[in-house]
Structure formats: structure tokens, C-alpha cells
Amino acid sequence: MNLAKAQRLLHELEVHQIELEMQNAELLSTREELEITHTKYAELFDFAPLGYFILDQHGRIQQTNLTGAQLLGTERSRLAEQPFCRFIEDSDGRIFFPRFLKMTLQGRGIQCCELNLKQTDGTLFHGILQSSAVKTSESLGDLILLSLIDNTDNRTLRLKLQKSRVVLEETVLKRTAELTEINARLLHEIEEHQLAQKELTEALSRIQQLSERLQLENIHLQQEVSRKYAFGEIIGQSRAMSEVFSQVEQVAPQNATVLLLGETGTGKGLIAHAIHQRSARKLRPMITVNCAALPGNLIESELFGREKGAFTGAHVQQMGRFELADGGTIFLDEIGEMPLELQVKLLRVIQDGEFERLGSPRTTKVNVRVIAASNRNLKTEISAGRFREDLFYRLNVFPINIPPLHQRSNDIPLLVEYFVGKYNKKIGKNIDTVTKDTLNILQAYHWPGNVRELENVIERAIITSQGTVLQILDRFDTPQEMRSEQATKALADLEYDHILHVLKKTRWRIEGENGAALQLGINPSTLRARMRKFGLRRP
Numbered sequence: 001m002n003l004a005k006a007q008r009l010l011h012e013l014e015v016h017q018i019e020l021e022m023q024n025a026e027l028l029s030t031r032e033e034l035e036i037t038h039t040k041y042a043e044l045f046d047f048a049p050l051g052y053f054i055l056d057q058h059g060r061i062q063q064t065n066l067t068g069a070q071l072l073g074t075e076r077s078r079l080a081e082q083p084f085c086r087f088i089e090d091s092d093g094r095i096f097f098p099r100f101l102k103m104t105l106q107g108r109g110i111q112c113c114e115l116n117l118k119q120t121d122g123t124l125f126h127g128i129l130q131s132s133a134v135k136t137s138e139s140l141g142d143l144i145l146l147s148l149i150d151n152t153d154n155r156t157l158r159l160k161l162q163k164s165r166v167v168l169e170e171t172v173l174k175r176t177a178e179l180t181e182i183n184a185r186l187l188h189e190i191e192e193h194q195l196a197q198k199e200l201t202e203a204l205s206r207i208q209q210l211s212e213r214l215q216l217e218n219i220h221l222q223q224e225v226s227r228k229y230a231f232g233e234i235i236g237q238s239r240a241m242s243e244v245f246s247q248v249e250q251v252a253p254q255n256a257t258v259l260l261l262g263e264t265g266t267g268k269g270l271i272a273h274a275i276h277q278r279s280a281r282k283l284r285p286m287i288t289v290n291c292a293a294l295p296g297n298l299i300e301s302e303l304f305g306r307e308k309g310a311f312t313g314a315h316v317q318q319m320g321r322f323e324l325a326d327g328g329t330i331f332l333d334e335i336g337e338m339p340l341e342l343q344v345k346l347l348r349v350i351q352d353g354e355f356e357r358l359g360s361p362r363t364t365k366v367n368v369r370v371i372a373a374s375n376r377n378l379k380t381e382i383s384a385g386r387f388r389e390d391l392f393y394r395l396n397v398f399p400i401n402i403p404p405l406h407q408r409s410n411d412i413p414l415l416v417e418y419f420v421g422k423y424n425k426k427i428g429k430n431i432d433t434v435t436k437d438t439l440n441i442l443q444a445y446h447w448p449g450n451v452r453e454l455e456n457v458i459e460r461a462i463i464t465s466q467g468t469v470l471q472i473l474d475r476f477d478t479p480q481e482m483r484s485e486q487a488t489k490a491l492a493d494l495e496y497d498h499i500l501h502v503l504k505k506t507r508w509r510i511e512g513e514n515g516a517a518l519q520l521g522i523n524p525s526t527l528r529a530r531m532r533k534f535g536l537r538r539p
């Protein structure tokens with residue numbers, strides 16, 4: 001070899017060496033980079049949140065990351081060649097695990113299972129495992145990549161959840177059963193309620209029926225009571241008044257003449273009305289003639305009528321009361337006051353129903369029922385020659401004696417109640433209480449003006465009473481005082497004395513609020529007639 005060739009070869013060697021050195025440097029740098037990358041991946045592998053294991057075909061651990069070693073509770077170095085089965089807690093799991101590896105190796109893709117595992121110190125945990133087979137060189141055979149997650153918390157939670165669900169379902173079932181029962185009970189109660197309501201409605205309607213019946217009975221009873229204690233507007237429950245009422249019942253339907261006898265104010269006018277109202281004549285009028293109230297010279301024309309010019313001042317023809325009462329009733333009040341000369345005429349009308357008008361020769365015939373009343377003792381009047389005996393017997397066909405109020409003081413409470421009601425309404429008051437003391441005073445008084453006087457006293461008291469309690473301001477003579485005087489005097493004398501006494505007290509004023517008539521409890525016209533009779537004149 002020549003030098004030139006040798007030099008060229010040397011040069012080529014040097015170049016080749018430089019290239020090799022350069023390649024070597026490149027290789028070194030690549031290796032360094034590879035080492036860095038490896039370290040990075042090794043760290044990523046070690047600190048991954050999952051445990052990673054590489055197992056051989058028999059399930060022996062070939063490699064693991066740090067997390068895997070921590071999960072199994074040991075150091076990485078101690079795990080090499082350890083069978084993974086050792087960390088499976090139960091026998092079922094240990095039987096299952098080789099089958100699981102086999103399925104992985106048979107290349108059936110990623111396999112997944114859950115196992116109860118235990119760490120080297122015995123701590124149990126629940127793991128989720130995923131595996132896949134990795135092909136390697138023939139000498140090593142296939143390896144298995146296994147990842148492991150500690151699923152204990154999740155599982156506990158899941159179990160708790162399941163348990164809660166079971167408890168919830170049980171509770172729901174229990175509550176549903178309870179609610180169904182309550183519902184059934186409620187339905188039952190509603191049914192019972194409806195039944196009770198039906199029964200109540202029926203009971204209510206029965207009560208209503210009963211109440212209607214009671215009301216009817218009550219009305220009936222009230223009628224009974226009013227029949228017992230009153231006779232239309234005539235109040236009285238005493239034996240004497242009951243006797244009067246039954247006499248009225250007896251005589252009313254007859255046409256018989258009735259003579260009502262009783263002191264002034266005992267209710268003779270009311271009784272006359274009651275008789276007329278209960279007679280067949282009730283649709284015709286009852287004409288009242290107060291014989292005491294008519295001036296003597298006018299009584300005849302008032303009773304029998306007059307023709308025009310019958311006497312001075314008779315400018316027009318006038319029908320008499322008897323004619324007016326034709327078909328009805330004539331009530332001759334205070335008959336004892338009738339002048340003697342007229343009593344004959346009256347006797348004729350009563351006997352024959354005939355009379356002549358004043359100034360007329362023509363006889364008039366009437367069909368009249370006569371009711372007469374007197375507060376005088378007519379027999380005394382006959383004896384004194386002031387009343388015709390034949391007329392008395394004509395009138396006395398059916399006498400009814402109305403007792404004075406002091407003889408039936410048990411009627412007083414009822415009468416007071418009646419008049420309080422009547423004047424409350426009339427005057428617009430609301431008096432609802434009459435004390436026992438007041439009633440005692442009223443019942444002890446002798447009532448010379450009888451019911452009329454009592455009525456006047458109550459009317460006055462209603463006007464003057466304040467509030468709801470009846471207060472009577474009138475002062476009454478004590479019965480003892482009256483009786484001691486009465487014992488020695490005849491009735492007429494007593495009447496005379498009493499009228500004179502009251503006239504003096506009222507300074508001879510007859511009418512009005514402070515008049516004697518009101519205090520005596522009689523009409524002013526009656527008082528005038530009495531004064532005429534007794535010859536009482538203002539001095």
C-alpha cells in the first residue's frame with residue numbers, strides 16, 4: 001500500500017471516527033432524554049390514583065406502582081413474585097380470581113370484577129379490578145395489566161343507600177298500610193257520620209214535628225187557660241166569676257132578657273157584650289143606652305125615636321135606639337135611673353115588641369133582645385116607689401149577679417197583669433214586674449169603684465213608673481178603717497158619704513184627671529145621676 005493510499009485511509013478513518021463520535025454524542029443525548037422521559041412516566045405511574053399491577057400468567061405480581069403497594073398495605077419490594085390471590089379475603093374470591101385471569105388472557109378485552117381484599121395487616125377493603133392482557137416476547141409469555149381502585153367508601157355508601165332504600169321502602173309500605181287502614185277507618189267514620197247525620201236529620205224533623213205538635217198543644221192549652229182564666233176580654237179566675245161565665249154561656253144563645261146586677265165598674269157592660277157576641281144576633285148591632293147619662297127629657301125620644309116637629313126643637317125625624325137595635329140587642333145600662341113614666345113604655349116594648357115614635361100615632365114593631373144592668377138594689381128602689389115592680393119581673397128573667405172586686409181579690413193579680421199588658425202597649429212602656437208588696441196592697445184594698453178603679457190605678461201607675469217595675473203612687477184607705485165605718489151604715493148612706501167625701505176632696509170637680517168621677521172609678525154621667533139622686537149640689 002502506498003503512502004497516499006494509507007493517508008487517505010487514515011483520513012477516512014478519522015472522518016469515520018468523528019462521525020461515530022458525533023453519533024455517539026447524539027445517542028448519549030437521546031439516551032439522556034429517554035431516561036428523563038422514563039423517570040417522568042415512572043413517577044406518573046407511581047403516583048397515579050389507581051393501583052397498577054403487572055401479573056404473570058399465574059397471577060404473580062411482577063411489578064406494581066406505589067399506589068398499588070399502598071393499597072395492599074406493604075412495600076413495593078415485598079410484592080415481587082407474590083401471588084395476587086394472597087390479598088383476596090374470601091375463598092369465593094380466591095376461586096374466582098384465576099378464572100378471571102384466564103378470561104383476560106383469552107383476549108376477551110377488558111375484564112372487570114369486584115373483590116373483597118385485605119391488606120397485609122388484615123385491614124379489609126373493597127376493590128374494583130380491571131384487567132387486560134399484554135403480549136410480550138415468547139420467553140416471558142403474556143402478561144396481565146391489572147388496575148385496582150379502593151371502592152370501600154363508595155360501597156359502604158351504596159350499601160347504606162341500599163339499606164336506606166330498603167328501610168324507606170319498608171317505611172313507605174308500612175305507612176301505606178297505615179294510611180290505607182286510616183283511610184278505611186275514615187271511610188267507615190264518614191259512613192257512620194253520614195248515618196248519624198241522617199239519624200240526626202230524622203231526629204230533627206221528629207223534634208220539629210213534636211215542637212209543632214207542642215205548639216199546637218200549647219195554643220190549645222193557652223186557649224184552655226184563657227177559657228179558664230178569661231172570658232174573651234173579661235178576666236177572672238175566681239169561683240164567683242166562673243159562675244158568671246157559665247151563666248153567660250147558658251143564656252147567651254137564648255133570646256131571654258138578662259138583668260145584670262153589680263156595683264159600678266164590675267164589668268156589666270163587658271158581660272152584656274159577651275152575651276151579645278155569643279148570641280145568634282151577633283151580626284146585628286148591640287145598641288147601648290146609658291139611662292143615667294141621658295137628660296130626662298130626651299130619654300123617650302132617644303129610645304123610641306121621634307117624628308119631625310114632635311116637640312120644640314125636633315127639626316128632623318129621628319130613629320130611636322130600639323129601632324136601631326132591631327134584629328140585635330139593646331143594652332139598657334143603669335136601668336134604675338130610668339124615669340118612672342118611661343118604665344111603662346119600656347115594659348110594653350119588652351112584652352110586645354111594640355111602641356110609637358114621639359109624635360107618631362103609628363105603632364112600630366121591633367125584634368130586640370133586652371139586656372138591662374143596674375148597680376142599684378132594684379128591690380129597694382121598688383120599695384121606695386122609684387121602680388116598677390112589673391118591669392122588674394119582666395127584666396129579672398135571667399139575673400146575673402156580678403160580685404164586687406173586693407169579694408174576689410184572687411182575680412186582682414190576673415187583672416193587674418192584664419191591664420199592665422194593655423197599657424204597656426197603649427202607652428209604649430215596658431213594665432214587666434209587679435212586686436208581691438204591690439199586689440198585697442192592691443188585694444187588701446176594698447175597691448169601691450171595682451175593676452174600673454183598678455184599671456185607672458194601673459193606667460196611672462204605668463204612666464208614672466220609671467223602669468220596668470210597676471210603682472203605684474196612689475194611697476189607699478186601709479180596709480179596717482172602711483169596714484169599721486161600713487159596719488154601722490146602710491149601703492146607700494155609705495155611697496152618699498163616699499161620693500160627698502170625694503166631691504169635697506176634688507172641690508166638686510166632676511170630670512177630668514183630677515175629677516171625682518175618675519177617683520170614684522165611675523163615668524162622669526153616672527156620678528151626675530148619683531148626685532141628682534142624692535140631691536148633692538155644689539154649695
Ligand SMILES: Nc1ncnc2c1ncn2[C@@H]1O[C@H](COP(=O)(O)OP(=O)(O)OP(=O)(O)O)[C@@H](O)[C@H]1O
Pocket residue numbers: 233234235236262263264265266267268269270271333375415451452455522523526
Ligand atoms: N173582668 C174584667 N176583666 C177585664 N176588664 C174588666 C173586667 N171588669 C171590668 N173591666 C173593665 O172595667 C171597666 C168598667 O167596666 P164596665 O163598664 O163593663 O163596668 P160596669 O159594671 O158596666 O160599670 P157601670 O155600672 O159604671 O156602667 C171597663 O174598662 C172594663 O173593660
